[in-house]
Amino acid sequence: MADVAARAGVSHQTVSRVLNSPALVRPATRDRVRRAIADLGYRRNLSARALATNRSQLIGVVTPGVTLFGPSHATTAIQHAARAAGYASVTAAIEDATASPHEVLEFFLDLRVDGIVVVAPTVATAEAAHGLAVSLPVVVISADQPAPGPLHLVTIDHRQGARDATAHLVGLGHRHVAHVAGPADWFEARARVEGWRSQLRDAGLRVPDVVEGGWDAGQGYAAGQRLLAQADVPTAVFAANDHLALGLLRAFDDAGLRVPDDVAVVGYDDVPGSAFYGPPLTTVRQPFDEVGTQAIDTLVAVLAGATPAPSSSRPELVVRASSGPHVPR
Template sequence: MMAVARLAGVSHQTVSRVINSPDTVRPETRERVEEAIRELGYVRNLAARSLITQQTALLGVVWTGSGYVGPSSTVAGIEVAARAAGYATLVAALENPDDDEVAQVFKGFRDRGVEGIAIVAPHDRMARLARECSIGIPTVLVADTDPTDGCQVVTVDQRLGGHLATAHLIERGCRRIAHISGPLDWFDARARVAGWRDALVEAGLPVPEVIVGDWSAESGYAAARQMLAEADLPDAVFCGNDATALGLMAGLRDAGVEVPGQVSVVGYDDSIGAAFFAPPLTTVAQPFTELGGACLEVLVAAITGDAPALTQLAPQLRERRSVR
């Protein structure tokens, strides 16, 4: 920094202001300093700076490492928002961790001085382990669950999403509406089931037994075979995600059942390609980019002061041609 100051003919304090608060420096002075930085190839020593400020500008991100649309898109949104806010991220993917593995990851975060941790926790076990291991560090949980002391929650309102999908089918005249859920240890799956059930009860319609899937197209195809083996097909099926809907429609199509002519289908996520399914899929879109931004905003607030305990974003229905 001193070499930059000498070349630009300014004090090292002015160089620091150009780097950290450029708007406080006169344009002509700022240009001289920036030219000197370019000429000398100066790069800030962030490690040295963190020793002085006790701020590392590092955030930890924990997720399951799965290929599912929701968690992977959320992690991408968090990373983009963190970068835009001047933070670097340390990302740990824990697909089926034991307690010791989770504890080791959080110890690594502490050793590296992360200022806060974002945890994308789709199911009960991950949320429990994360809460136990993150004590003492500002933490945001991305999960459709309740906040706790020291652990803020940011989520999409999945119950509302399930209600939106089912209410749309009811408005279109469907009366026997089945639901293929995801695994019921996932927060999102349980909340979407609750929203589906709410809408049916409000309309005075029967609530059939949930068909439990695993988020895969294969489970949707298997559910189609199960429905076809029963006496009456439902009027409509609300699927827990778009992959399940894809498999369901393939299974119905292979049996000669028309979608939406005989059975209407609604998915969830508005994943890439949903508009090009045959037929184009009506689905519930989740605001993943906004979710990542909201998570980062709440985490920074938790680091610097007070943060809201719960932040919920609303999903939106995307109407296409899979509902008659």
């Protein structure tokens, strides 16, 4: 840093400001320092910086140990947001056979992480987050949980996403809208059930029994077969994710039903390729980038001594060809 200061003709403190608080430095001086950094190939020694500031600029990220679309994309969004904020991140899975909450906490403490972001779609990961919060600031990304004690909450409003999907189908004239649900121990699956039910009730429509599903296309196909076996086949189905919807599309096609003429289908997630299903899938897109940024902003605020309020993001309904007006049979 002294070499950079000499090259740029500024003080050591000015170089430090350019690296840590660039907005405090005049643009011309800032540019001169950055040119000197580039010319000299200067890289900060993060270990030395951690000793001097008692901050590692390292964030721990806890995932549920699954490769499903939602958790994996939330994790990627956190990593991108952390890097943009000047932090590195290290990830640990909490539910696999080799990692308990205690082991993960010890791992993060050994690395001297400044704080932790937990992707907590399930009951097990949410419970584990409480154990991590005894020693470090913890931000939890989950679905519409109540204020979770020492944890700082960032949510996606899956109830509203499900309400929007259901309202779309009701607005198309459908009066029998079924729901194929995700696993019962996932908070977002529960929230989507609640949103579907509340929207049907608000519309004055009958709320049928939930159809058990899961998260994969095979479970969606099996759920579609069960719906087809009913005496009163629904005219529209809201699926808890796009893979379930894909299975439904196949089941209906095998039975000779046309989507959306005979039955409309709406999914959730907007997974890559959903626009190329047959027909292109109406779905609900999750704001992963926004949530990742909110999680990192919340953690940085906590590290600065603030008490940020819980934040929530609304998903976006994406209308495509798989949902159409109700046609009387």
